[in-house]
Amino acid sequence: MPETTPRGLSRLAFGGDYNPEQWPESVWDEDVRLMREAGVTMVSVGIFSWALLEPEPGAYDFGWLDRVMDLLHDNGIRVDLGTPTVAPPKWFYRAHPDALPVTADGTRLAFGSRGAICHSNSAYRAAAAGITIRLAERYGDHPGLAMWHVHNEYGVPVSACWCDSCAAHFRRWLETRYGGVDGVNEAWGTAFWGQHYTSLEQIDPPRTAATVGNPGQALDYKRFADATMRENFCAERDILHRLSPGVPVTTNFMTALSQCDSVDYWAWGREVDIVTNDHYLITDGRRTHVNLAMAADLTRSVAGGDPWILLEHSTSGVNWQSRNPAKAPGQMARNSLAHVARGSEGAMFFQWRQSRRGAEKFHSAMVPHGGTDTRVWREVVELGATLDSLSTVRGTRTQADVAVLWDWHSWWAQSLDWRPSVDHDARERADAFYEALYDRHLTVDFAHPEADLSAYPLVVVPASYLMTQEAGRNLARYVENGGTLVVSYFSGIVDEHDAVHEGACPGALRDVLGLTVEEFSPLLPGQQVRVTGPDGPELTGDVWSEFVVPRGAETVWTYADGLAAGHPAVTRHRHGRGTAWYVSTRLTARGLDALLGRAAEDAGLPSRADLPHDVEVVRREGASGSFVFVVNHTATEAKVPLDGAGTELLTGERTAGRLAVPAGAVRVVHLDG
Structure with a gap:
């Protein structure tokens, strides 16, 4: 069986994407000297190098990679070796132009970027297998190899293709899923608008049409596109397992970024040997450290609670947002250690040396354009020493307090056209509920709606429009057995085919919530509703309201105005030994906290x-002990109570009772006992 930790790596992972092919060989010796100075333990190599490794069809040049692998190994640096299948060479596309993806409106994308791939194309699949076999045969037992890195950020920037090859593949996928055309007609409700099919051969991808198409078809096409990418990953993974036994295989996820919402990471997490993630701060005015914590918690959850690896983030600014501010002094270390607190076995970056050419030349790196006489470099060296001092946390697991339900299929369904309000954003509700839990200092695990939830005293359902009957029964059992459930509006509405559950809404949840919803009443831009209660503060909602009818639930807050005035806005239902709460409007942060x-x-x-x-307190526990991470995102010193005495690992000081954490700093206490 493959390992689930990088082979030969005895410390936390620290390093980045290393692209020596961008530089003359005279720079390579300096690179490894600086890597040793910074305490680098692992680098990712070869991710975009197919055109150099196979410059002509069947003609290979591994000499430069041989020298790089040996140089890194000789200097004690482990290698995460990429299969470069995210960027096929130009010669491949000249021979197989149909491997370039086609958009829904029939436009074939051109060569010149990255990730422009039709994942159904047989020539691409054969070529990807060919280069993977060659790499595995040559480097599968190299002493410097720590793990394999397949492709790069599946789904970015292209996840789906609408070409004829994909149409044929889609039909095969539908036959496997539904058994034939009758099953498809039933699932998609093709009796509506006269869309009935008499054979699978009549079915095409949901290409651009006169108006909105079939939502069941569109949802299934998202599933198909995700499954097709995963087929290709698994094909490469299986080659590597066969030819390089015992070496773990991964691919880098982007779990919490909206730019990569086309991938069902619950399914992908079951296929990789090690879960890894890329995370970049989205500087849109929100508190970036909250999204960082969310990404880390979600990645850990995809890993089943096991340790994972932050495979990419940035030392400072990125280059692909509208505005790309630099990180403040100390922020790089604080960001890195916040990921470690939430389960990462290290902190790696894109990239090692900042590029002089190409689309990402203004993206920050471990070695900036300015070289070693820069703030970023000095902070990189300091971070390397810090991570080295935390090696004892390896293998421990982050402890969570609550669970939040997360389902990519529900996001896909809610993103389709003609929903009740364009202003309702399921992802915004997930972010808002997470931020409210974060501000109550509760560490979150994310969970699939059908997962075992018995370990959590509180489960939150931010916006689960699509919910299977089994998921609904799962939540009912959870509450019956003593759990506390909080459900936001527009949840439990449709089944896995985007068909409304029979009976009154919210179909999959009406029994556990003890209510029905007679009608949705979305609000217009700028409209708000007041929500009042006899024993609580007045709250404010916008975007959404509902006509809620209690059927066993008690009313806690009531609409004071708007069309739903007098109807319940927030309810509480005793169900078995537990309690289920329902909120039928979009509450502000203050309302969510209440x-x-x-x-x-x-x-x-x-x-x-x-x-x-804005001070995080997160605990990791395992065979090596109990570790308390305190991350201070504020501009003033924070004093945090400690449950016991211990040694602070970054300073070596003994501490007990109360821990002082300087402004913008991180402290990690290894508790006694």
Whole structure:
């Protein structure tokens, strides 16, 4: 069986994407000297190098990669070796122009970027297998090889293709899924608008049409595109397992970035040997450290709670947003260690040396354009030493307090056309609920709706429009057995085919919530509703309201105005030994805090009101002990209570009772016992 940690790596992973092919060989010796100075333990190599490794069809040049692999190994640096199948060479596309993807409106994309691939194309699949075999045969037992890195960021920038090859592949996929055309007609409800098919051969991808197409077809095509990419990953993975036994295989995810919402990472997490993730700060005015924590928690959850690896983030600014600010002094280390707190076995970057040419030349790197006499370089060296001092946390697991349901299939369904309000954004609700839990200092695990939830006193459902009957039963069992559930509006509405559940909404959840929704009443831009209760503050909602009818649930907050005035806005239902809450409008941050405060009381969770705002306290535990990470994102010193005494690993100081954390700093306490 393959290993689930990088082979030969005895410390936390620290390094980045290393692209020596961009530089003359005279620079390589300096690179490894600087890597040793910085404490680099692993680098990713060869991800975009297909055109150099196979400059002509069947003609290979591995000499430069041989020298790089040996040089890194001789200097004690492990290698995450890429299969370069994200960027086929120009000669390949000249021979197989049909391997370039086609958009829904029939436009074939051109060569010149990256990731422009039709994943159904047989010539691409054969060529990808060919270069993977050659790499595995040559480097499968290289002493410097730590793990294999297949492709790069599947789904970015292209996940789906609408060409004729994909149409034929889609039909085969549908036959496997539904058994024939009758099953497809039933699942998609093709009786509507006269879309009935009499054979699978009549079915095409959901290409651009006169108006909105069939939502069941569009949802299945998203599933098909994701499954097709995963087929190609698994094909390369299986080659590597066969020819390079015992070496783990991964591909880099992008779990919480909206730019990569086309991938079902629950399914992908089951296929990789090690879960790895890329994360970049989205500088749109929000608190970037909250999204970072969310990404780390989601990645850990995809890994089943096991340790994972941050395979890419940035030392400072990126280059692909509208505005790309630099990171503040100390922020790089704080970002890196926040990922480690939430389960990462290290912190790696894109990239090692900042490029002089190409589309990403303004993307920051470990070695900036300015070289070693720069703030970024000095902070890189300091971070390397810091990570070295934390080697004992390897193999421990982050401890969570609550669970949040997360389902990519539900996101896909909610993103389709003609929903009740364009202003309702399921991802925004997930972000908002996560931020509210973060501000209550609760560490989150994410969970699939059908997963075992019994370990969590509180489960939050931010916006699960698509929910299977089994998921609904799962949540009902969870509450019956004593759990506390919080559900946001427009959840449990449709089944896995985007068909509305029979009976009143919210079909999959109406029994556990003890209510029905007679009608949705979305609000117009700028409209708000007041929500009042006899024993709580007045709250404010926007975007959405509903006509809720209690059927066993008690009303906690009521609409004070708007079309739904007098109807329940927030309800609470005793179900079995547990409690289910429902909120039928988009509450502000203050309102979410009030709601989650009440639910947390039901769940018996501590308030943690003594912890400062924007100071994270996260615990990792395992055979090597218990570690408390305190990450101070504020501009002032924070004092945090400690449950016991221990040694602070970054300073070596003994501490007990209360820990002082300087402004913008991180402290890690290895507790005694």
